[in-house]
Amino acid sequence: MIEKKKGSGDTNLQPLEKISMTDRVENRLGEYFKSQGLVPGDPIPKEMEIAEALGVSRNVVREALSRFKMLGMIETRKRRGMVMAQPDILNSLERVLDPYILDSHARKEIFELRLVLEMGLAHLVFARIKEEQLSELEEIVQREINAKSVKERVQCDIDFHATLYKIAGNDILGRFQKLLLPVFDYELSYELKLKDKVSQGKVTHQGLYEILKTGTPEEFQSAMYEHLKPHFDTIA
Template sequence: MEATPKIEPIISTTMADQVEERLREYITHKAFRPGDAIPKEVELAEALGVSRNVVREALSRLRMLGMIDTKKRRGMILTQPDILSGLERMMHPHILGTDTRKQIFEFRLVLEVGQAALLFVRKTDEGIQKLEAIVKQESQVLTIQEKVDCEIAFHSALYEMAGNETIKRFQAMLMPVFEYVVEYETDHDFHTVGSVTHRDLVNILKNGTPEEFTSGMLKHLEPHLLRLA
């Protein structure tokens, strides 16, 4: 029996899909910048040879993505897209599958380890003092929930110290999943501390190097990483 030929399948797309793709290509090819006016709906329909309804649907999709907006007296303009807004609306642990939650948690662990260079460039005495206050509070906690709260507060303070607004926003977006996993581990007696503690990490920030911090964070997160493996 002859083997099935390796041919790419035909992908069915709607007219609105095609118009959306053409508009993206047009905006890129013309090197539009945020604030630039784009052609009117009727002009686009005529140039593309489609109805205004099809163009309107494609433009509506771009508007939902934050790529275009309508301004009084100016018409449609290109805007700076908000790349995280759609994710923010969906990032809730109870509407995400187990595999997705696991992958998001893994991604957050990668961010934790990878922020060392930024921390050492942007650390301040005030930021160090905030971390030390959390460590002190952590040493006095009496309940598991208080311990979880300190864990979250410490790592959130590190993101704040790193000073990258996109990373901070992304961290805040991932927080519900992070809280969910940490609380799950705690409830199932999985929550153990790595060989490097929060206090150790603060000491490295004060007196060590970015390389030592990266190594320390890996050891701090080792219980999570072993369970994921």
């Protein structure tokens, strides 16, 4: 066993993690699902069967199952029991990506992550863009030019980039960036407070739009970098 050295000061002993029954049941169930190769639609054992098999109360089993239900990995119907389901992979992220509960390090990394996505988007966008989407962008650019307030311009900024993701035609990617947005904005306003002025890249949305119309993915990438350069400059 572990002996506590008396009078030795700092023992350097990590507090051994106490894992609750619910945690253990959750792990076991997760392993079970994988080892059985269960796919969406497959039924899983009844609550009582699980409880008896693992030697715990139904209560604990339900708390563990509740977690899988939140993730969308299982669904239940009365009498029919539980079946595996298609989880929405971003649902769980949604609950956790709150700038206020993230520490500054995580916020900074997510800020960078969005820059990376933005930079990597070019080829997808060029591969999939359609005529009507070009005019959609043009409309946003025009709206930005005529914008009266800062708030309006910020909205145009958000819309322009969101539209790029839409053009890229990847739902998960689009939703992902939307989740990152609040964190990104939070860092942005922090950055703004430091420098006391809106940082503007050399390339505007209009510039990006023009390249999208007549240029190449490579040009677009370079332009996007210039567009985002003020942010890139803030990262160490």
